[in-house]
Amino acid sequence: MWTYITVRVLQSIVVVILVAIASFAIFRILPGDPVAALSGEGEAISPERRAQVEEQLGLNKSVPEQFGKWIGDIVSSGDFGSSVLTNRSIGSELIQRLQNTLHVGFATIIVGMLIGIPAGVLSAIKPNSLADRLVTMLSVGGVAIPDYLTGLILILLFVVTWDVLPAAGFARIWDDPAASVRSLIMPTLVVGWVLSAIVARQTRSSMLEVMRQDYVRTARAKGLRERRVIALHALRNGLLPVVTIVGLLLARVFAGAVIVEQIFNIPGMGRWLVQAALQRDLLIVQAMILVIAIAIVIANLLTDISYGILDPRIRYG
């Protein structure tokens, strides 16, 4: 087991280093004049401004030195540099934004679990039933219907037609619980229903496996009602593997954040990334994709390790 964990951790460290190099490299392959592009001003940049931007970005140094300084500052003091356009420090705003994104993200995962687990259990108990077919349909739709479309459909229903929810905005649950829940319903449903399909599939297959086990047969044989067999015997073991996919779900949440935060005006990382990309404030883009990618690498690592703990077959020899 420890061999497996060590190998996976080492692999992840290599991937994180590659991710950092990639995030850095993307912005050094700029076509044309990098200073002009990074300043956000284009070719009309004045010589003074050019010198200032070069100094700020360290572009007057060699490329390895630039990379070293960028990573060094981040690792040593969480300093991601500052926005070329507004001169504000990226690091301090990043923490705010990351909190908001994770706030919505965890709520989304809870929604996915709340819908997905019962749906998965139902479809495992009664294969080919209505619930089972619904789960299949959800997974097909979850892949084909993009997040922006789901978002607009929800707005059309909850805001325009029924007028029961605010169209946009965001409040944290500990600041204003009621407003927070209302503001989170639509954003969490957009990605939450996709997650629920993933959760339901995972729940279904692990429940089907558990229902074949001897102890379930024993429970039935001693005359327990089916409901008790499922609730007391099958569910506990059947739900354990579902925990392992939280990492996968988190990755999907980050991918969806770009769209969801844009539609519902949530001041998170996704919205910041889009604004920065539109204004070509590339240091922010660079910092955002680095943080998101590292979060996903960590999420995948935790997924694999939890799989390894639960299922010895996964581990290396």
Place this chain on the structure above:
Amino acid sequence: MAEQAAAETTAGGYPVPDEASRLEPLRIFMRRFLRVRLVRPALFILVVFGIIAIFVDVFPLPGFEEQATDEDGLYVSWQSPNADHPFGTDKIGRDTFSRVLHATRAALAVGFGASLFGAIFGLPIGIAAGYARGVVDEALMRLMDAVLAFPGLILALALVSVLGRDIINIIVAVGIANIPWVARIARAMALSVREQDYVLAGQTIGASNLRIMMRYVLPNSFQPVIVQVSLGAGFAIIAEAGLSFLGLGIRPPEPTWGGMVSEGRQVIITGSGWWLWVFPGACIALLVWSLNIIGDGLRDVLDPRLRGALEGD
């Protein structure tokens, strides 16, 4: 032709390998493929979109930039669907129906362009990793893991913000996210093919590694990669529309489905203009759905092991 075919049939009634019998596996394949659930409607949808993309210019439609005017010369804007404009008009009087049809081109071009881009780079990377194994394998696959760590849309968004927004850049930006998926599949195929006797035979007669990869490993990796091209095209279409929706896609006035959905979003709160986003949105969903069904169908037919597993599920 018919006589020739008849003449080449052996006494036992078995045809000697000729044109027709060489095509036999393809016919069996098509018959099985078409029997997979929902594959027929999915193929139909894909073909219809393909025809629209090719022939949209010869359709009797108003141009996608043409602004409809009434008899007083005023722009007919915000029209809900009617006989003149089946999908309505937008804020400056452009015909939504025409724009939706014209946008099919961008969607299919980026969809298949990005997907093929991923295959062209993913195949050699995966084959080299799986065939060489060891350090090369480890290095290439960690590199692929690094690419996979960026969600597709986010990677595309970052690349487009650097490269600029013309269609080739968008194809490349979306396509890079497809590379690791193809590479992983090709690697798995290469790992199994390299253990086959015919590879050993090739090595025995002194074929170079490059030759073995090109002649034996590559052809055997094609089938699963085709599946991935179909699924990858669906992802790419969603990503392209996502970029356009965020304002980072193909530049206006060239119509894109994502851009049209975004225009609809701006007015959705007024309760009007649903036709601006519902029709292009439905096109995205239909096209991606059909590509997914086709991809899954291909996988079911091409991989007999999976076929059994699916039926038993």
